[in-house]
Amino acid sequence: MQHAAPRTIGETLLKVEDVSLGFGGVKALSGVSFDVRRGEIRAIIGPNGAGKSSMLNCINGFYQPSDGRITYKGKARGAMRPYEAARDGIARTFQNIALFRGMSTLDNIMTGRMLKMNRGFLWQCLHWGPAQKEEIEHREAVERVIDFLEIQAIRKVPVGRLPYGLQKRVELGRALAAEPELLLLDEPMAGMNLEEKEDMCRFILDVNEQFGTTIALIEHDMGVVMDISDRVVVLEYGRKIADGVPDEVKADPKVIDAYLGTGHG
Amino acid sequence: MIYREAGQYKTSYAADQAIFPILQDRIGLAILLLVAFVGAPLVASDYILSTILIPFLVFSVAALGLNILTGYCGQLSLGTGGFMACGAYAAYKFATAFPELNIVFVFLLSGGVTAMVGVVFGVPSLRIKGFYLAVATLAAQFFLIWLFTKVPWFVNYSPSGVISAPPRSVFGFYVTGIEATSHAKYIFCLSFVALLALVAKNLVRGRVGRAWMAIRDMDIAAEIIGIRPLHTKLLAFAVSSFYCGVAGALWAFIYTSSVEALAFDINRSFQILFMIIIGGLGSILGSFLGAAFIVLLPILLNAGPTAMGAPLSTSTIAHLELMTFGALIVFFLIVEPHGLARLWQIGKEKLRLWPFPH
Known part of the structure; x- marks a missing residue:
């Protein structure tokens, strides 16, 4: 950012x-x-x-x-x-929250970086070297979003367990992670x-x-x-x-x- | 008290993102691997290896495959048996057509072929969901079994329609055929399973896995953040079928040594589906727990009453087995949709606080 x-x-x-x-x-x-x-x-x-x-x-x-x-x-x-x-x-949020309920806050926001991650499938299988480096780079970007939205405490919590207001905030975080125009x-x-x-x-x-x-x-x-x-x-x-x-x-x-x-x- | 992560500070994201971030889990895994690779072969008899541990490993691979597709990507499939058959027959064709080819590559290639077949049958998933997709994959199940029964080319024109694993060795040890010892088979199987499980775990904790889970949890939102639904679903079908194919090849070559297409009928598909429901949808550990449970339950049902001095007849045990499965599936679907893996997780969370409940 x-x-x-x-x-x-x-x-x-x-x-x-x-x-x-x-x-x-x-x-x-x-x-x-x-x-x-x-x-x-x-x-x-x-x-x-x-x-x-x-x-x-x-x-x-x-x-x-x-x-x-x-x-x-x-x-x-x-x-x-x-x-x-x-x-x-173009990124967006929804009127009725559209988060990935089975995933943690961190993973939800990480999905926002999806388009910026491009290590191939075989690297993903290994999850090592360039793939791991990429994962960490994007984790850092996501952590900046988490800091910005002040949701550090719920990083690892599955979003399904969060109260409504926080879910809205996580959804905004997911959209922000994509660094939209x-x-x-x-x-x-x-x-x-x-x-x-x-x-x-x-x-x-x-x-x-x-x-x-x-x-x-x-x-x-x-x-x-x-x-x-x-x-x-x-x-x-x-x-x-x-x-x-x-x-x-x-x-x-x-x-x-x-x-x-x-x-x- | 023992299971605490207090004091284990993560100073890098790499450490935080490790598969087992908690020290006790790493120790536990090391012990488990040691027991599996060294302890079990030393202690277990041929009987235990070939009737419990090897089928457990083979089922685990199949369950991993289905769990990737159904548990992680949310695409219900009843074609597991068909894809396993596909792997078994592909392995047979590769092994007999290229006798020089190392058996490891035979298995990987047969997984690759199954992946392609899986992609073809996964195409309808773009348009249909849930039960309707299950019916579409049911078509794969019946079509593939029909194909392998009807076309003699797949069994090299053997009149019995049964394929028998030709003897093949790895590092000088026979792992298939009659000369193979169950110890060699077990170690070979275990190595395969350990690697495949590691790859599966790596996939699901990275970009690919997040894309799958996004599609599972809310496909509309997934598309809006830039995930291409068809690509993602087809990738899940490919990876899942790869695992099922390898499982089928292991089944035919290592577990039973000779197999006919009917071993992979619709009941097999349901059996694997039960494994992931009981074990835990969307969990690598759950695939193993489910496989272990379903392999062990008939044995326990058999041994339990006998040990208590009230042996049951075989048909009673078979019925009991079905009833127990039915009851357990209903129980898990209602009470704990994430299965044994979730119970394990809850247990661990409790253990972190024990003996102080607050």
Whole structure:
């Protein structure tokens, strides 16, 4: 991981143009366009069922948009599989935790380094020499992530035994271990108490500031979203209804109507 | 009190990542190896070697193979018997076609052939999971056995359809054929098993093993962090089949010396599956515990009542065996899905605190 770089928001990293996605008769997304600039924290908000998670799934190749175009790092993408997105430097976490429950915290985060490890199968059989050296190098990188997230104490604990908040943190660790350029966070604070939320906010801001990682996140806690994000895009029923800096979005009557005013006071 | 890691500080990641990071475990393993390589051949009779220890070793290899596929990669397979048969027949063909070829290479090559067959039958795993995959591998089981029974080329046109291991030696000692002593067979088998177990352990604690377990625990998340599902699953099928193939070759050449395809029927597949369920899914140690348990149980059921002065008839023992297996599998699936290996681990954790419970 790099040293703290001055926080700068650069050129467009990801551009979503007119993306539509349908499941049978249901239109999950229709003609959504927005962009994510390098180094920023971009929030996607909207009521339940607005298509936020579907949007993330399109970005990391889990769904193929039925229409529209996604440009990442200046290149238009064709149909792609999630592992190809991972190779391009996109990592993500899930709304409902998707950790490998049978493995320890350490092993879970080590899987995040998978793409960076390339010693061949025969070396793996021996687990010696170059393979061991590689394993140790990546262990060091993983230990830095563990230090950063302050989860040293649970290194060897199977993640299935951890409380919810810590599991979320381990999942963030797994995504960070991949040293992504674009980090997608699907409701990183869902179901957390205030203290856990504050911790998570701190981690998100630190990741963004220290490593310069671009972050796109979905979150329901309006206070959090408006505080930490640089720009916010608002979806409703698969359409974009607002896009801009938090203060603009907060003042937008359509947003108040659709979301802030009614559902959440 | 005795089993404590207190005071054993790890100062490097290499030491922390060793197979046996705790000193007592290393001592235990050294003693175990010493007993297995030196003690057992000195003490054990021919009978014990050839009816208990050698089958235990052969079953352990098969259980390791299935555990890699089912326990580590989460792909349920009922084709173990078929893959073992594949290894046995491949070894027979290699050994008879190239009499000069060292038997070690014959076994490794037959494992290689089985790995390729396994990959072919593993292709459906990209699309289907769980029970449906089990049914697909069942097709492998029945197809392979049918093939070896029906095509006389595999048995070199022997009219009985039985393959007999030709005599082969390693370092001047016969390890197959009638001249081989059970001691030579045992040491040969044991060396093979020890190496294969080490390789399996190395694989599962490194990058490859983590990819397998990631696919097992949550394939969607695995794909999103960059693991290619098909590659990973097929690699598991290949490695697993390699082990099963070697186990089949060892079975045919070392354990029974002559074998027909029916020795590897569907019951064999279930037997190996029981071993890994009872021993522990996703555990190298569990493969050995399960194999030992299933090899020893019939013997204990036989010897126990006789020793107590109430000998049972053979058919009663056979029934008792089935009932015990059934009950134990239900028990383990409900109470301890990670099997004997997990019980062992819990025991060790308890021992660390003993005699102070807190």
